[in-house]
Each structure stands twice: as C-alpha cells, then as structure tokens.
Amino acid sequence: MEDKTIISFANVSANYDGKHDVLTDVSFNISNGAFYFLTGASGAGKTTLLRLIYQLHKPASGTIRLFGRECNELSRDDISALRHKMAIVFQSYSLISHMTVFDNVALPLRVRGFSNDKIKKLVTKTLEWVGLGKFANMYPMELSGGQQQRVSVARAIIIQPEILIADEPTGNLDDENASRLMELFIQMNKMLGTTVILATHNKKLLETYKFPVITVDNHHVTFAGAADKTESLRRWKGPQPQNYFADLSKQLEEIGKDK
Amino acid sequence: MKKTKLVFSIVREQSIFMTVVISVLSFLSVLALGIALSVGTGVMRWNNAWERYATVQVMNTENTANIKKIFEENTSKIESVKEISKSEMERMMKSWVSSGAKISNYLPQMFEVKFKSANDMKIIGEKISQKAKFIPHSAALKNSISAGWKLVSITIFVMLLMLASIGVCVSCISRNIALLHKHELEILNQVGATDKFIANQMQIMVAKISAIACLIGFVVAIPILELILSTAHSARVGLLATLTLSGIDIIALCGLPVFIVIFAVYLTKRTTLKLLAGK
Numbered sequence: 415m416e417d418k419t420i421i422s423f424a425n426v427s428a429n430y431d432g433k434h435d436v437l438t439d440v441s442f443n444i445s446n447g448a449f450y451f452l453t454g455a456s457g458a459g460k461t462t463l464l465r466l467i468y469q470l471h472k473p474a475s476g477t478i479r480l481f482g483r484e485c486n487e488l489s490r491d492d493i494s495a496l497r498h499k500m501a502i503v504f505q506s507y508s509l510i511s512h513m514t515v516f517d518n519v520a521l522p523l524r525v526r527g528f529s530n531d532k533i534k535k536l537v538t539k540t541l542e543w544v545g546l547g548k549f550a551n552m553y554p555m556e557l558s559g560g561q562q563q564r565v566s567v568a569r570a571i572i573i574q575p576e577i578l579i580a581d582e583p584t585g586n587l588d589d590e591n592a593s594r595l596m597e598l599f600i601q602m603n604k605m606l607g608t609t610v611i612l613a614t615h616n617k618k619l620l621e622t623y624k625f626p627v628i629t630v631d632n633h634h635v636t637f638a639g640a641a642d643k644t645e646s647l648r649r650w651k652g653p654q655p656q657n658y659f660a661d662l663s664k665q666l667e668e669i670g671k672d673k
Numbered sequence: 674m675k676k677t678k679l680v681f682s683i684v685r686e687q688s689i690f691m692t693v694v695i696s697v698l699s700f701l702s703v704l705a706l707g708i709a710l711s712v713g714t715g716v717m718r719w720n721n722a723w724e725r726y727a728t729v730q731v732m733n734t735e736n737t738a739n740i741k742k743i744f745e746e747n748t749s750k751i752e753s754v755k756e757i758s759k760s761e762m763e764r765m766m767k768s769w770v771s772s773g774a775k776i777s778n779y780l781p782q783m784f785e786v787k788f789k790s791a792n793d794m795k796i797i798g799e800k801i802s803q804k805a806k807f808i809p810h811s812a813a814l815k816n817s818i819s820a821g822w823k824l825v826s827i828t829i830f831v832m833l834l835m836l837a838s839i840g841v842c843v844s845c846i847s848r849n850i851a852l853l854h855k856h857e858l859e860i861l862n863q864v865g866a867t868d869k870f871i872a873n874q875m876q877i878m879v880a881k882i883s884a885i886a887c888l889i890g891f892v893v894a895i896p897i898l899e900l901i902l903s904t905a906h907s908a909r910v911g912l913l914a915t916l917t918l919s920g921i922d923i924i925a926l927c928g929l930p931v932f933i934v935i936f937a938v939y940l941t942k943r944t945t946l947k948l949l950a951g952k
C-alpha cells in the first residue's frame with residue numbers, strides 16, 4: 415500500500431464560542447492505511463479532534479489537509495464530497511429512530527444516489543456481515559446497545575471509506591461485543607486499507623491490540639508507537655484475508671461500480 | 674428505478690396543522706381570486722353590453738328630420754334605431770309629472786340607437802351632438818363600473834394577503850421542521866448529504882402536504898363560489914347579475930392551487946438552505 419499522508423494537521427487550534435480553548439497548536443500527519451487509538455482524559459479534546467478531522471468543527475487557526483486537500487476554505491458542498499470518502503461512528507450510535515435498520519444502513523447510499531436495487535444488495539450483504547441480517551426490518555430501539563453499534567458500523571463501512579473515525583465505539587459495549595467490534599475495524603483496516611482512528615478509554619483494548627496511540631492532554635497531542643502495519647498484522651489474531659470481508663469488499667466494489 | 678426515501682418524518686400534529694393552515698388559506702385565496710375574476714369579467718361584459726348604446730334626444734323637433742337623415746346615411750355603422758313614441762314616453766313620465774299638464778308638449782323626440790362598434794358610436798355621436806343631445810349609456814354606468822373595478826382590486830389584495838400568509842406559514846413550519854429534525858440533519862451531514870439533498874427531502878414532504886391541502890381548499894371553495902355567483906345572478910339586473918367566470922378565469926382558478934404548491938416548495942427550499950448555511 416502506498417504510504418502517503420491522508421490527514422495532516424499544521425498548528426491547528428480549536429475552541430468553542432471563541433473562548434474555551436480545547437486544542438492548541440496541534441500538528442501531526444497520519445498515513446494512508448494506518449490504525450491509531452486516540453486516548454485522553456474526559457474533556458481533553460478527543461471528540462473535538464475527531465470532529466476537526468471529519469469537518470464537523472472549524473479550527474480557530476492552523477491548517478487541516480485531508481486527502482492532500484486544504485480544508486479551511488472548502489464550501490459546504492465540497493465538505494459533503496469529502497465525507498463521501500470518510501465515515502464516523504459515535505458512541506451514541508447516531509441512528510434515526512423512525513427508520514428501520516435497513517434504511518439506516520442505506521442512508522449513505524441514498525445520499526449518493528444509488529438505485530434501490532443496488533441499495534438492497536449492498537445493505538443486505540453488509541448487514542449479514544455484521545451479523546444483523548435478520549434484524550433488517552427492525553427499528554433501532556428494538557435492538558440492544560451492541561446491535562445498534564453494529565448498525566452504526568454497518569452504515570459506516572457500506573461506503574468503504576478511506577478514513578474511518580470512531581468515537582468511543584466500545585463505550586457502551588461489554589467485552590465480547592467490544593472485541594467483536596474491534597475485529598470489524600481491524601478487518602477493514604487490513605482488507606480495505608481504511609485508515610482508522612479510534613477514540614477509546616478502554617485500557618484493555620489499548621493493551622490487547624497495541625496500535626500506535628495519539629494522546630490528547632492539556633490541549634496538545636502526543637504520539638506513541640509506530641504505525642507499523644506489518645507489526646499490526648502480525649499481532650492480529652482474528653479471521654484472515656480469505657474470510658468474508660474479502661468477499662464483501664469485492665462485492666461492494668462490484669455493486670458500487672455502477673450506481 | 675431510483676426512488677428517494679424520506680429521512681424526515683413529520684410528526685402527526687405538525688402535518689395536520691400544516692395541512693389545515695394551508696387548506697384554509699388556499700380556500701380563501703381561491704375564493705378571493707374567484708370573486709375578483711367574476712367581478713372583473715362581469716364589469717367587462719356589462720361595459721361591453723352598454724358601450725354601443727346611446728340615447729338621442731331631439732329637443733327642437735325641426736331637427737328630427739336631420740337626425741333621421743344621419744341615421745339613414747350611416748346604416749353601415751348603426752345596428753338598430755328605435756324611435757320611442759310620444760305615447761310610450763308619456764306613459765313612462767306620467768308618474769313624475771302632475772296630472773293636469775299636457776306632457777307631450779314638453780317631451781323631446783327620443784331614439785334608442787345601437788351602434789356596430791364603439792368607434793362608430795364616437796363618429797356618429799359627434800355629428801348628432803351638433804343638432805341634438807347625444808347620451809352614451811356607458812356614461813350613466815360609470816360609477817357602477819368604477820365600483821366594480823375597485824371591488825376587483827380589493828379582492829386581489831385579499832388574495833395577495835392570503836398568499837403572503839401562506840408564505841410566512843410555510844417558511845415558519847419548514848424552519849420548525851428543520852429545527853425539530855436537527856438530529857436527522859446532523860446524521861445526514863455526517864453521511865455526506867449535501868444541503869441540496871436535505872432541502873430536497875424537505876421539499877418532497879412540503880409538496881405532498883401542500884398538494885393535499887390545496888386540493889381540499891379548492892374543492893371546498895368552488896361550490897361556495899358557485900353559490901355566490903348564483904345568488905348574484907338572482908338579482909337579474911345590474912352589475913351583480915353579470916358576475917360570471919369565463920373559461921380563462923376557470924383555468925386561472927385551477928392554476929392558483931398549483932401556484933401555491935410551487936410557491937410553498939420554493940420557500941421550503943430557500944428556508945432550509947438558509948438554515949443549513951447558518952444564516
């Protein structure tokens with residue numbers, strides 16, 4: 415995989431209402447295909463950092479570049495276009511309660527103008543992959559927290575994003591579901607080359623997976639560990655490339671070719 | 674086949690409120706426009722009906738022959754001439770004149786003339802007025818016609834007021850819907866929806882509601898308008914009796930609900946885009 419910078423922060427500062435500084439003079443580069451944990455105390459600015467990357471928050475100063483493109487002066491439509499290559503998963507799931515699981519997962523495809531036939535194929539396949547094939551016609555409130563989180567993940571991966579941002583996705587999950595979710599993210603990273611940034615408080619996750627860590631502390635960020643993909647793969651004990659994801663990835667690509 | 678599925682779900686109360694408000698306002702708009710058009714058409718017909726009529730009063734009976742000669746020389750411009758006999762005039766005037774007087778001594782020679790066109794009437798009128806009194810009927814109806822046009826202006830003003838109310842109403846409801854669905858808007862933004870896509874979702878929803886509401890308003894307004902017109906016709910004479918709707922008027926009336934729907938959809942788009950841009 416080509417090692418190029420996909421996310422770049424240069425002297426970025428962020429605040430809310432022009433007063434409360436959250437991040438000050440933050441600079442870093444993240445390469446394409448990397449997997450990072452993002453950690454820090456509550457209120458340290460993890461979510462703000464993720465929102466800055468996802469263009470949900472404007473920096474007070476500094477420059478953010480995504481996919482080599484400077485984002486400061488982008489129009490709302492340009493930002494929407496950038497988000498077509500990114501996905502975000504929140505701890506709170508961010509699902510639309512009056513829409514079924516199927517329609518929630520289909521949302522990014524509808525936004526991109528896919529036909530109903532293609533949507534049906536893609537959503538069915540993706541729901542099967544996250545183990546929710548039987549829940550397609552149910553509403554989010556009828557599902558457990560872990561299942562809702564998987565719906566949220568299905569919605570994120572269905573577009574095969576180049577960057578996946580996850581804000582405490584395991585926060586509401588038990589250990590088993592948290593591990594299952596981590597497997598999904600790692601498979602995406604390995605199989606699709608998706609750059610993953612996963613914010614977490616869970617020390618067990620940090621110790622188990624040993625991916626490089628970005629720590630937000632006192633308005634600044636520090637990096638620990640090398641983004642060594644070979645090392646990451648070696649540590650990975652889950653299903654290997656010939657598994658379902660390879661098949662899903664191929665099918666998503668085939669179905670998605672012609673909207 | 675591509676089919677846009679709505680992300681927003683308008684709650685029942687909002688939907689009913691919006692439908693009722695737009696129904697009432699479109700009902701009043703259709704009624705106001707219907708009255709404006711029927712009065713306008715009535716005024717024009719009434720005006721047309723009398724604009725070729727004139728009364729010729731020959732005070733000096735020695736001029737009667739000259740006047741008759743003008744009529745004979747211009748038969749191409751005159752449709753009909755009716756001479757009102759002395760006895761007929763005497764009968765008509767009797768109630769206003771004391772019984773002892775010999776009315777016929779005071780009565781002029783009178784003709785009711787119908788011209789082929791308003792222009793013909795103007796040309797012949799100029800010739801006649803040198804020898805007799807020439808009174809176009811339209812002159813006597815000026816006040817009624819002027820009142821008719823004022824009525825048209827007032828009802829059009831009422832209709833514009835209704836349309837402005839619909840505009841304010843749709844704009845406020847769209848804004849409320851967007852604010853109430855802030856969560857859905859954020860999710861749509863997160864999955865890469867453009868402002869146009871979001872506005873489109875709102876437009877589809879408002880188009881459905883306003884189409885139903887306008888249909889209700891229109892269906893209720895038309896029989897009431899018919900009732901008003903038939904009541905006016907029962908007057909038999911005068912401006913009221915001429916109130917009617919022409920074919921073009923009916924097309925315009927049918928077009929009003931369509932216009933309201935388009936207007937509502939346009940306003941929804943404008944409001945939503947402004948809201949999304951944080952203006």
